[in-house]
Amino acid sequence: MTRYAEMIKERRELLKAHDYEAIPQEEWWKPDQIKGVDPPPLEKPFSKDADLIDLVDPNDFKVGCIPLIDAIKNRASQRAFTDEPLTLEELSFLLWSIQGVREVDKNKVWTKRAVPSGGGRQPFETYLLINLIDGLKRGVYRYLPIEHKLILVTETLPEADDLMGRVWYQKFIGKSAVVFVWAAIPYKTEWRYSFISYKDILIEAGHICQNLYLACEAIGAGTCAIAAYEQKAMDELIQVDGENEMTVYISPVGKIERK
Numbered sequence: 719m720t721r722y723a724e725m726i727k728e729r730r731e732l733l734k735a736h737d738y739e740a741i742p743q744e745e746w747w748k749p750d751q752i753k754g755v756d757p758p759p760l761e762k763p764f765s766k767d768a769d770l771i772d773l774v775d776p777n778d779f780k781v782g783c784i785p786l787i788d789a790i791k792n793r794a795s796q797r798a799f800t801d802e803p804l805t806l807e808e809l810s811f812l813l814w815s816i817q818g819v820r821e822v823d824k825n826k827v828w829t830k831r832a833v834p835s836g837g838g839r840q841p842f843e844t845y846l847l848i849n850l851i852d853g854l855k856r857g858v859y860r861y862l863p864i865e866h867k868l869i870l871v872t873e874t875l876p877e878a879d880d881l882m883g884r885v886w887y888q889k890f891i892g893k894s895a896v897v898f899v900w901a902a903i904p905y906k907t908e909w910r911y912s913f914i915s916y917k918d919i920l921i922e923a924g925h926i927c928q929n930l931y932l933a934c935e936a937i938g939a940g941t942c943a944i945a946a947y948e949q950k951a952m953d954e955l956i957q958v959d960g961e962n963e964m965t966v967y968i969s970p971v972g973k974i975e976r977k
Contacts, residue, residue, distance in 0.1 A: 789936055796939075859871060895972045920966070
């Protein structure tokens with residue numbers, strides 16, 4: 719077998735169901751939850767002195783009211799965006815659609831959100847590269863789903879050419895109003911599922927992004943998910959370390975011309 723064939727075979731293993739009978743029962747394997755370790759935070763901590771940015775409350779949404787069947791029928795990857803900005807309400811709706819919190823466990827073990835997650839652990843943080851949102855300055859932000867608010871990470875946002883260079887020169891990213899960047903904090907899931915966590919984490923990225931696609935359809939916007947990017951460059955942009963938290967998926971959003 720060639721080295722190429724060996725690598726393909728190795729990576730295909732991630733697609734398979736876990737062989738639970740083969741999982742060792744020794745103490746070293748057991749996840750931290752079983753060992754009695756306190757759970758990691760349900761969302762990445764932030765300074766309580768930080769200035770948080772209010773979003774539109776889901777109970778006040780006036781956008782997004784289209785039949786689900788229409789959103790599914792029209793769902794498509796969009797790579798051409800207009801220069802029209804998104805409103806703060808539209809951005810709020812998109813964020814709530816992908817990570818909106820319905821319930822927080824009193825023991826801080828799980829949250830119930832708009833998307834499913836193994837054990838309710840929700841390992842993803844949502845970062846936003848904001849370019850054209852009414853009322854918001856350009857910059858990198860992070861969504862706080864439990865509070866339904868934004869926090870500014872940095873006002874330094876690359877220009878279009880630099881940003882395209884970080885995603886293998888997919889030009890449409892430079893024309894978007896906002897880029898959603900999802901970063902995984904693996905330990906959120908590892909705490910419960912140990913080293914069988916990773917297939918679950920990757921599946922959950924798909925749950926989140928599909929909700930974004932459908933929510934975009936509901937506001938006359940479009941998106942196109944990106945899995946080809948420069949790992950280190952994207953991690954540095956959203957200011958994560960690439961080890962305990964790392965970029966996994968990217969999806970630019972903008973208004974589109976309807977035919």
